[in-house]
Amino acid sequence: MSGILRIDNVLMQVKGKLQENRVKLWLSPYYEDGIGAVDDEIERLSISMAQELNVPVDYCKAALSELQNNALDKLRAQAEFAETGLATIKVRAPNQVGGTRLITINVKLTEIGSTLQELVAKELGTCPLSVKLISAGKVINSHQVLSEQNIKNNQQIMALTLKSSENLAEDAAYNKVQKAREDAQLLINQNEKFMDMEDQKGNAIHLPPEEKNSLMMALAMHEKGRAELKKKNYTDALLFLLDADNEFSHCNSKLLETVDNYALLNLDIAWCYLCLKSVMQLPAAERRLQICESKFKESYGENLDRVMFLKGCTGNEKALIMRLHLLQAIVLYHQNRRYESQSLLLLAESELNQLKISDESVNAIVEMGKSSRRAARKRSRKEQTLLQQVSESKDKTWVNPRSLADLVDMGFPSELCVVALQLSNNKVDDAIDMLRNNHTALEQKVVDDFIPNSSIVDQMTKMGFHPDIIQMSLRKAKNNLIEAVEMLLSMQSDGTYANLLSSILPSSSSTTPSTSALSAITSMLPTSSQDQKLQDHANAMKAFKRFSDGVSSTDDDYLDFALDMEENFIAEYKSFLSL
Numbered sequence: 001m002s003g004i005l006r007i008d009n010v011l012m013q014v015k016g017k018l019q020e021n022r023v024k025l026w027l028s029p030y031y032e033d034g035i036g037a038v039d040d041e042i043e044r045l046s047i048s049m050a051q052e053l054n055v056p057v058d059y060c061k062a063a064l065s066e067l068q069n070n071a072l073d074k075l076r077a078q079a080e081f082a083e084t085g086l087a088t089i090k091v092r093a094p095n096q097v098g099g100t101r102l103i104t105i106n107v108k109l110t111e112i113g114s115t116l117q118e119l120v121a122k123e124l125g126t127c128p129l130s131v132k133l134i135s136a137g138k139v140i141n142s143h144q145v146l147s148e149q150n151i152k153n154n155q156q157i158m159a160l161t162l163k164s165s166e167n168l169a170e171d172a173a174y175n176k177v178q179k180a181r182e183d184a185q186l187l188i189n190q191n192e193k194f195m196d197m198e199d200q201k202g203n204a205i206h207l208p209p210e211e212k213n214s215l216m217m218a219l220a221m222h223e224k225g226r227a228e229l230k231k232k233n234y235t236d237a238l239l240f241l242l243d244a245d246n247e248f249s250h251c252n253s254k255l256l257e258t259v260d261n262y263a264l265l266n267l268d269i270a271w272c273y274l275c276l277k278s279v280m281q282l283p284a285a286e287r288r289l290q291i292c293e294s295k296f297k298e299s300y301g302e303n304l305d306r307v308m309f310l311k312g313c314t315g316n317e318k319a320l321i322m323r324l325h326l327l328q329a330i331v332l333y334h335q336n337r338r339y340e341s342q343s344l345l346l347l348a349e350s351e352l353n354q355l356k357i358s359d360e361s362v363n364a365i366v367e368m369g370k371s372s373r374r375a376a377r378k379r380s381r382k383e384q385t386l387l388q389q390v391s392e393s394k395d396k397t398w399v400n401p402r403s404l405a406d407l408v409d410m411g412f413p414s415e416l417c418v419v420a421l422q423l424s425n426n427k428v429d430d431a432i433d434m435l436r437n438n439h440t441a442l443e444q445k446v447v448d449d450f451i452p453n454s455s456i457v458d459q460m461t462k463m464g465f466h467p468d469i470i471q472m473s474l475r476k477a478k479n480n481l482i483e484a485v486e487m488l489l490s491m492q493s494d495g496t497y498a499n500l501l502s503s504i505l506p507s508s509s510s511t512t513p514s515t516s517a518l519s520a521i522t523s524m525l526p527t528s529s530q531d532q533k534l535q536d537h538a539n540a541m542k543a544f545k546r547f548s549d550g551v552s553s554t555d556d557d558y559l560d561f562a563l564d565m566e567e568n569f570i571a572e573y574k575s576f577l578s579l
Helices: 003-021 039-053 057-084 113-124 176-190 209-230 234-248 253-258 261-275 285-300 302-311 315-334 338-355 359-366 372-376 380-391 401-409 414-423 428-437 439-449 454-462 467-477 481-494 496-504 515-524 528-547 564-576
Strands: 086-094 100-108 131-135 155-161
Touching (some): 003 039, 003 057, 057 086, 086 113, 155 234, 176 209, 176 234, 261 285, 261 315, 285 315, 315 564, 401 414, 401 428, 414 428, 428 439, 454 481
Parallel strands (some): 086 155
Antiparallel strands (some): 086 100
């Protein structure tokens, strides 16, 4: 353990012991007005506490001096606030390398948030637009008075510095959350099932409009936060997650009991604070984690029996519970509840060890083209799935990813490589022979095997497109809704759509289209109202494309994470607890 970390560890123990014994370092005999700190008394107390806590005397003395100075600073800040109205705000600013910087700001609570933002940015040497301030789990509104946001004298807040931009004058560069909210709101208003709501049993959730909007927005912001978490961009992730938390606060408690998203959000928020080295800045951390624990038991069942029944394996859920126990242990540690923390930390370590997979399994997964590092970090369900795929290759549906990559590297089209490997039972030489000598037959099989997504067809039909043209566009776009719609809109603008439609619809033997044929074509072309509808859909598609960037379409993707950081945190806090 480094010297700084060791002093912090001692500081926490000394603070707890002072509170337990009701020792007040700012009063006599440890401090005298006009004289200052009484060194002999501080020295005597240091020796006594060092023996009791089994820590070095010099570390104990340093901790006592720091705690005494903090107490005196608070008293001075109270006096200054009473006299001048200037509040003292302590700002903790996590940096990119995992450390934190603590700065002190003096500001009147009658000022608006942007004033505090500017003062903090000046101290940090950055643009005010790149700074987001967080107090009690909420982002400070730059346009609202500080006192109205419950900011108080002697309060500690957190400052997040967003990634710099070349165009610092562009406020939008630092409004990722607002942009995402606008896109999400457009999608919610479109009501085209871009986002669905179900309870744990798969039943649709029906709500009053305002509450539904809040819940949908909360779920959307949570997804964006998860996407940033996977990229380990904890600053942006926390802003999205706190926005989701604020939206959830507008939903009634009974509703939150029907979905497990709120519990998962609390876990993600706590994890973000930990990764930003600011876990003690998390308001009601213990309560948030208790919500997670209660909901996990309800959703997953005691001993994960419900998950086992529904899914047949429990690896990913075990990883979530391990992370929960780790966070609970760390929160308890920072509350100086060391014995409780130790118990949960050892439990988390045991759970982590159970999630590690054998060398034999790693080798089998590596044979499928995965890197050894990535394979070694996958957990039980991923291991079971991949090994099952190895054993089921004879069904001619599974494709060896390494073989596929090799064929694509040779210059063959990927969709033809997939078919060739399926037909050859993953025999590369046979697949190459097919690709060279039966190219046309493979292309025809790709065409024959293509099945348009029925739900996408329904959506595009409602937009006013002709079913046959929809089929053609989806075939070319490979069932990508956004690409297919953009393709058809482009065809409409250059007249290709009308020409194609006229060739599809029946006409008389005459070279001049009949009145009925022209009428049919006209009826298929968008009217002015349909034009607006199509434009709305196009805007929704663009919003969906922006919003879904980085957001996984796999329901359980949030359960799939490496265990490196958990392992590092366990080792770090074991050293704090001398385990």
